[in-house]
Amino acid sequence: MKGKGSTKEELIFDATLRLVEQVGLSGVSMEAVAKQAKIATGTVYIYFKSKEELLNKLYVTVKLKFYGTISDGLNEDKPFKVLFKKMCNDYLRFFLEYYPETIFLQQFYNSPYVTASTVDATKGLLQPLSELLQRGKTEMLLKEMDTRFMITFLHGTIGQLAGFIRDQPVQKTYTDQVWTICWDALKL
Amino acid sequence: MKGKGSTKEELIFDATLRLVEQVGLSGVSMEAVAKQAKIATGTVYIYFKSKEELLNKLYVTVKLKFYGTISDGLNEDKPFKVLFKKMCNDYLRFFLEYYPETIFLQQFYNSPYVTASTVDATKGLLQPLSELLQRGKTEMLLKEMDTRFMITFLHGTIGQLAGFIRDQPVQKTYTDQVWTICWDALKL
Amino acid sequence: MKGKGSTKEELIFDATLRLVEQVGLSGVSMEAVAKQAKIATGTVYIYFKSKEELLNKLYVTVKLKFYGTISDGLNEDKPFKVLFKKMCNDYLRFFLEYYPETIFLQQFYNSPYVTASTVDATKGLLQPLSELLQRGKTEMLLKEMDTRFMITFLHGTIGQLAGFIRDQPVQKTYTDQVWTICWDALKL
């Protein structure tokens, strides 16, 4: 009997993420993944029919976990600014907490492995965030701006700042500045 | 003497950038570069002793051109906000105008080819931008924030928004919003 | 006891033949055979200790059925030419009727799977045909020729012509020409 959360798929996903962290996406070979997961090369192919499938499924999985994290509680009946702050903090926290996942997310998107269907599959996940921003505009708290533009801004900004913060010895100094900067940028 | 801008090195650089645009960094092989530049494979190795050297030197070159563009006129005797706006616009314009260069910049940074010395070599180039932001803080126009933090913010934000804008049919709608958003984010 | 023709061995044989027809001998993998036979991969190894053994045993089985077909009634008390004609027609009919078997027979013989013992095992099956031809020579109806030479001739000729006929929209035109051609070739 396997412990919770240790299916072979997850084993392989974990191995892949660890590898991406260590050597980058391009350093990920199927053999290396197998070795990292302590299984045979061929075993990986039982669960994923190709490297492309492995990476794309991992991407969707991570994106799901990511959007799950930042979407949580976004439609609660609370003042807009409170939810906005929470969202920014969740966003940042995910990036800081799940370093390998973040690295993978960034590197995969500009890799030759991405398939169109994967891009499609992850698009819908932005819905809750999108609705929150809409609400902000309706309440005349946010600028009148293309919502996709705002999302792009948030993603790029927080993602980049997370990378910066991660390298600092004392992170606390910065974490609060992130949501402030985002708020000031978008507020009316 | 060849005409301006047509040394062999530049020929190879151009070929590399065109290739990155077409097939991504991972699709760039030395043979493809040579073919694109219409020279022999071996010739590339006369000018660059390895693929790593070629890419790193190209990176430094592009970064130089990039920071040259955005640093231009930053120390002129003009009101801070004017210079800030100009810098943001130059920043964005570079990303929109030099598409292959931008792609390369982004993809290279997360590749296994980057060497430590390259990262070091490009760090100093931020000086003019850094000084501008310092001035903003001195003039009490910008928030009291780590300058590197601000630079990271600007880079991530503008870079990401440029990518978004590039995909839009009508770009004019967005270009002015970029500097505004950056200003609001950082201003006191 | 299972119903006629449904032992596991036969199930596997059938699956193999169907596969050979669809994808050729080189496309036959043990996993594919198992799937086609709707059993587990490991189960195949209970009945055949290796792929080699499976194929060789199938070969002998098919050859047995084949020679059974063409040997039937060859020693009856009828005029030689009548039996010769019958044999030729049976030969051809088998090739036309049992397509997968024929494909397999041809492809297996030039494969790396054939073992010496299999070749030996099938040699004796030629006895009835051999005796018929001997009789033809004794009755001075056939040329004085090495019997093995004659058998080789018949096999090559009919096999090849069967392949040709199979591809024709109207087969009837040709079937009668086969035995005639063989008769003329060998008759004194």
Place this chain on the structure above:
Amino acid sequence: MKGKGSTKEELIFDATLRLVEQVGLSGVSMEAVAKQAKIATGTVYIYFKSKEELLNKLYVTVKLKFYGTISDGLNEDKPFKVLFKKMCNDYLRFFLEYYPETIFLQQFYNSPYVTASTVDATKGLLQPLSELLQRGKTEMLLKEMDTRFMITFLHGTIGQLAGFIRDQPVQKTYTDQVWTICWDALKL
């Protein structure tokens, strides 16, 4: 300067044929071909972009040599029977002389490597033989039979008998019987 007939392509072709003779077509790996030709694996790919291309080009080349051999002198102004005999003998001689080529020809045709274009490319080569047989029918020396049917007969018969003869200690006994048997089979 290379000696006549020793281009790299021919070197690789030779190596391939030798391998096919030794271990059969399915035993032919690109690495084995390279080793046999005493070159590096990658070198093979300079001359042939894939295993499929290598084998198909070799097939066309061998077929060309083969049909060149048997077509030679077929339209000379000589009695039909003389030419028919010559053709049969050339046919047989090729099979006996170029053993590896023959093995390859047979095994390749039933392999997953054959492409439609290769089959097409070799079809036209039968023209001279086809015309000879037509002439035989016109002169009322051959049976009124589909020419393609006759060609199939000749190919299957001679090919098979060649295989038989090759295994005999004394071959001379049989070589003359081949053309006789073919003649008797097809003559009116």
Place this chain on the structure above:
DNA sequence: CATGAATGAGGGTTCATTCAT
């Protein structure tokens, strides 16, 4: 300097076979 054929290590993938359940 310039060329481009040659090299061979390494990557993705398949598949015969084994073995714990």
Place this chain on the structure above:
DNA sequence: GATGAATGAACCCTCATTCAT
């Protein structure tokens, strides 16, 4: 007996780099 996940050797192919011309 039956299962099918697991193994790992072997295969096809790519590409950074070298070197004889």
